[in-house]
């Protein structure tokens with residue numbers, strides 16, 4: 126089992142200077158290695174139908190890859206001695222990040238999603254570095270012993286559970302200070318392999334929407350927390366204040382920092398809300414069914430203005446990871462027509478987005494629109510077709526079953 130704990134750091138001014146120096150050097154290294162890979166591409170790519178007949182052939186170079194770039198770090202350290210200050214494994218991890226960014230550009234991950242072309246990082250945009258290995262006893266009495274940085278104070282707001290070993294350590298800069306993220310592994314707990322089969326009894330369908338955060342197939346609803354609106358207001362005031370300042374001035378910088386802090390505050394609150402909601406849902410049912418959301422597609426529609434859109438993806442990944450850890454399950458179902466189909470008789474009832482009740486002319490049922498969708502989602506996960514159950518041959522609720530897996534953040 127793999128999990129992550131994050132603590133706030135209280136580095137002294139020398140340590141902050143070291144961390145900032147490392148981040149800047151790593152940023153340059155990252156950009157250089159990215160440039161190395163890009164230039165190989167531009168030199169060696171030529172459309173077949175556009176290859177000039179006479180062409181100077183540049184000396185062939187090997188395609189820079191993870192290993193060659195890692196070997197080349199010796200030369201970097203030779204030319205720029207300041208790189209010797211950085212812990213060697215941290216520096217190697219920077220090369221690994223280049224590799225990952227490049228790989229994700231060409232190859233899709235297990236969810237079939239590709240990332241865009243890697244980008245060079247501007248000043249201040251390289252925000253974290255990782256020790257891929259660390260001594261087991263690096264944490265003692267509210268201090269973490271980081272190689273080449275020294276003992277840094279940390280606020281251990283919760284202890285690391287017994288039996289967990291620290292695998293990697295990541296130091297990151299955020300709007301309100303520095304944080305350490307420990308990736309922990311527990312070998313004594315084997316990954317749960319019990320497979321829960323969704324049934325009508327143990328499954329809960331959820332429909333996520335703009336009016337309510339979600340509505341369950343039992344008719345319960347979780348409202349959108351109020352703080353979203355108040356913190357949005359505060360953000361707006363800050364943005365207004367920012368627009369009145371001269372860009373680059375001291376006062377401008379002060380407001381920029383306040384904006385970043387406010388964003389972090391909202392994000393922290395949202396995450397907390399997501400964790401609590403996920404806990405509550407998982408205490409109610411063994412299997413949670415939700416729509417297979419195309420977040421990227423949603424972002425292009427008018428729904429993107431919604432203050433929720435950023436939240437759904439995070440909520441679903443938290444829910445999925447939590448479910449896996451406790452041997453429960455989440456199922457993503459085909460979202461097509463979940464709000465149009467009748468959950469009682471299966472016939473399609475067209476309705477506008479503004480129509481809040483589902484009233485079926487075929488069977489006479491009249492229920493809340495979101496509840497109707499949640500029940501449809503549940504039925505699809507279970508593979509229970511309304512019509513099949515009623516002895517008809519038409520199968521509208523063919524379940525599109527697919528385990529929803531998002532790697533832990």
Ligand SMILES: [Zn+2]
Nearest residue numbers: 467470485488
């Ligand atoms: Zn009906």
